[in-house]
Each structure stands twice: as structure tokens, then as C-alpha cells.
Amino acid sequence: TTYKIGVIVGSISSTSINRRLANALTKLAPQADLELTEIPISALPFYSADNDAAIPAEAAEFKAGVESADGVIIVTPEYNRSVPGVLKNALDTASRPWGDNSFAGKPSAVIGISVGPIRTAVAQQHLRSILSFLASPELAQPEGYLQLTDGLIDEDGTVNDESTVEFLVSWLKAVHTHVAKTLSPVS
Ligand code: FNR
Numbered sequence: 112t113t114y115k116i117g118v119i120v121g122s123i124s125s126t127s128i129n130r131r132l133a134n135a136l137t138k139l140a141p142q143a144d145l146e147l148t149e150i151p152i153s154a155l156p157f158y159s160a161d162n163d164a165a166i167p168a169e170a171a172e173f174k175a176g177v178e179s180a181d182g183v184i185i186v187t188p189e190y191n192r193s194v195p196g197v198l199k200n201a202l203d204t205a206s207r208p209w210g211d212n213s214f215a216g217k218p219s220a221v222i223g224i225s226v227g228p229i230r231t232a233v234a235q236q237h238l239r240s241i242l243s244f245l246a247s248p249e250l251a252q253p254e255g256y257l258q259l260t261d262g263l264i265d266e267d268g269t270v271n272d273e274s275t276v277e278f279l280v281s282w283l284k285a286v287h288t289h290v291a292k293t294l295s296p297v298s
Contacts, residue, residue, distance in 0.1 A: 117180035121198035134268025222255030
């Protein structure tokens with residue numbers, strides 16, 4: 112089965128290296144029988160409970176994007192040892208109004224790339240904590256911790272290192288298995 116996967120990029124930087132990683136995953140996805148489409152976050156207003164009664168159109172569109180996907184991949188940078196505020200804002204937006212949490216039961220997987228040696232590991236732990244609270248079944252393994260070295264990934268998502276390509280394809284295959292198991296649990 113080909114699964115439709117929504118991709119959330121946790122950076123709105125015009126030169127985002129996590130967008131490069133998302134582009135790489137999108138190119139490699141067919142090898143794992145996945146179709147990746149971005150669910151954009153840059154137009155989202157700051158979440159406020161004031162708007163719960165009349166959800167902003169951008170927020171409604173974002174929630175619909177999460178809900179209509181078979182699963183969601185979150186590609187996140189690490190900012191100050193956590194997730195960027197724009198990503199937290201998107202997750203808060205998806206989680207509300209109360210009782211209408213778009214992530215409930217939605218399979219998810221997290222991955223990220225940094226220029227530093229910690230490789231977004233701390234941010235991803237925070238993200239896993241948030242996704243647990245949102246009742247989103249997460250891919251546990253393999254973890255996806257990448258460090259950008261010179262020329263590793265081009266802006267269009269071309270990966271110039273064979274072992275990294277192999278890792279990303281194996282990670283995507285694990286996402287496929289995770290989505291399949293979550294959507295069709297053994298009865
Ligand atoms: C960073 N960076 C960073 N890197 C890291 O590994 N751990 C961290 O805690 C931080 N903190 C941090 C805070 C802020 C405000 C910025 C702007 C950057 C460096 C970060 O890995 C680098 O800027 C990446 O390019 C960010 O990913 P995007 O936005 O390019 O996808």
C-alpha cells in the first residue's frame with residue numbers, strides 16, 4: 112500500500128537545512144512506498160484559545176492537512192535545546208479546540224538535522240513528549256539524528272553520500288511499517 116504522509120518542517124527559514132532534509136525524504140519516499148506532501152506552517156497565526164470558537168482559516172486548513180494524511184513526518188531543527196516556537200505553535204494549533212485534536216491516533220515519526228554534534232537529539236525528545244501527550248503513536252526506532260557536513264544534502268534534496276541515502280531509505284521503510292501497523296492493528 113502506498114501511504115500518503117504529511118510532512119511538517121519545523122523551520123520557516125528560507126535557507127533551512129531541515130527543509131533540505133525534507134526534500135531529500137520526499138525524493139526517496141517512493142522507494143519506501145510513501146508519498147510525501149508538505150503541510151505548511153508558515154502562514155499559521157499564533158495559537159490563542161480566543162479563536163477556538165471561530166478557527167482561523169489557516170489553522171483549519173492545517174488541521175485538515177494533518178487529519179487527511181495516513182501519517183505525519185516532522186522534520187525539526189533544534190533551537191536552544193528544544194523545538195522551534197513555530198513548530199510548537201503548529202502542534203498547539205493542531206491540538207485544539209479541546210476535543211478536536213488532529214493528532215489523536217495519527218501515526219507520526221520525527222527526524223532532524225543540525226549543524227552541531229547533538230544532532231537535534233534534545234529537541235526530538237521534547238517533540239516526542241509533546242506527541243505522546245497528543246496521543247500520536249510515534250515511530251520508536253530507528254531514531255533519525257543527522258548532522259550537516261559540507262555538501263551532504265543539496266538544496267533540492269539530493270543526498271551526496273551513499274550511507275546517508277541508505278539510512279534515509281531504511282528510516283522511511285520503518286515509517287511505512289509503523290503506519291501500516293497503526294492503521295491496521297492485529298485484532
Ligand atoms: C540554533 N542552532 C542549534 N543547533 C543545535 O544543535 N542545538 C541547539 O540548541 C541550537 N540552537 C539554536 C538556536 C537558534 C535560535 C538558532 C537560529 C539556531 C543551530 C541550528 O542547528 C542551525 O541554525 C540549523 O541551520 C537550524 O535548522 P534550520 O532552521 O536551518 O532548518
